[in-house]
Amino acid sequence: MPSREIRAERPRYLQLADLLAEDIASGTYEPGSQLPTEADLSARYGLSRQTVRQALTELVAMGLIQKEHGRGSFVRPRQERGVVTRSLVRHGRKIVDDCPLIEGEAPAVTRTHLSGTPGDLLERGGEGGEQAFSVDRLLIDPATGARIAHRLMIPFSVAAETPTLSEQPDAPIETIYAALAAKHSLTWHETVTARPPMPDERAALLIEDASPVLISYRVTAASSGEPLILEELRASAAGVELRFRLTPGKAVPTGKAAAV
Numbered sequence: 001m002p003s004r005e006i007r008a009e010r011p012r013y014l015q016l017a018d019l020l021a022e023d024i025a026s027g028t029y030e031p032g033s034q035l036p037t038e039a040d041l042s043a044r045y046g047l048s049r050q051t052v053r054q055a056l057t058e059l060v061a062m063g064l065i066q067k068e069h070g071r072g073s074f075v076r077p078r079q080e081r082g083v084v085t086r087s088l089v090r091h092g093r094k095i096v097d098d099c100p101l102i103e104g105e106a107p108a109v110t111r112t113h114l115s116g117t118p119g120d121l122l123e124r125g126g127e128g129g130e131q132a133f134s135v136d137r138l139l140i141d142p143a144t145g146a147r148i149a150h151r152l153m154i155p156f157s158v159a160a161e162t163p164t165l166s167e168q169p170d171a172p173i174e175t176i177y178a179a180l181a182a183k184h185s186l187t188w189h190e191t192v193t194a195r196p197p198m199p200d201e202r203a204a205l206l207i208e209d210a211s212p213v214l215i216s217y218r219v220t221a222a223s224s225g226e227p228l229i230l231e232e233l234r235a236s237a238a239g240v241e242l243r244f245r246l247t248p249g250k251a252v253p254t255g256k257a258a259a260v
Contacts, residue, residue, distance in 0.1 A: 006045050013054035016045060017062070020055065024064050024075055035065065035073040063211050063238050082146030084235070086190060086216060087245035095177045095186070098245070101139040101148060107170040108136045114155065121191065121219050122227045124155050131156045133169040138204065146239045147205050151232040152176070158228050165229075176229065177220070185223040190244075192216050194237055201234065211238035 006015050023029050036044070041052045056073050059065045065073050087098045112134045119125020124132075135152040152173065159166040164179035171179075180186060194212040197205070201213055214237040221227045 006047065012047055013051045013058060016041070016047060016052065016055035017058035019045075020059060021062065021064055024059075029075050031075050031077045033075050034071075035075070037072060081238075082141030082144040082148070082235070082240045083243055084141070084148060084233070084240055085243050085245065086218070086233075087243075088188065093178075094174055095181060096174045100142065102142055104138040104140040104147065109170050110134045110136075112153075114153065117217065118153050118230050118232065121217055122153065122155060122230050124157075124227075133159060133165075135170050141240070144239070146235065148240060149201070149204060149232075149234040151234075153230045153232070155229075173231070180220060180228055184228065186228075187221050187223055187225075188218060189221070190216055190218045192242065197236075205234065205236050205239075207236045207238075211236050213237065214240060214242065216242060 006012050006019075020029075020035065029035060035041075035056075038049050038052045038056070041047070041055075042049050045052075056065065056067065059073070060067060064076060066076050067073050084101065085098050088095055089098045090096075110133075112132055113129035114122055114124045114132050115129045116125065119129050122130075122132075124130040133152075133154040133156070135154070137150040137152075139148040139150050140146070141148070152169070154165050154169050154176075159169065162179050162183060164171060165176060168175070177186070193215050195215065197207050197211070197213045201207065205213070207213070214235050216231075216233040218231040218233070219227050220229045220231075
């Protein structure tokens, strides 16, 4: 059993935050319950009030507690999480995203230059970057109300070869897949990461605490390995979980994606 003592090898406030986080995870402090006061924690662990405050601030940043002015610190209620299934399935000849999300707003189409992570994943970034259609959607999990931002990026060079993509960049993703599948044998790969939310993301995704933004980048590529389009999905890490259905396939060379 791990020691409950505060030692000198790590910052004391982080050790106290870890101990309290363990207590919350184990149910010692249940959702909605109040933590001991700063004075009580200070006396119990032999720490200064300032160190205790730092530990509580760390727990707030972890999304485990919330402070209420004049009342104290309380364990955050358990949040029902939306589930986003990041899997593709075949319905006859159609390839569909196996995800029961609904559109909360009409898609918005703009033109942009590829840069940053999307440009790197599409191998069309660099100085200036290729022009691309950017299609933004707000998706909602009907079971929990969780909000998910979805962005589709279609390079102009890809759209020029596929009339559906140039004429209807905001078509449903199944239609986009079908148009690409008519010309290519498609493969997919997905990259998942996280970062702190931007101010506009806090408002759009209803992020009230210090939860990071969970980001999934899905690249649809030709069997040759050429990236064709990119989908970026963003959601509150506290409110949404990603699930992947994995089907064993043939081994592929390192750096290549398996075809669906």
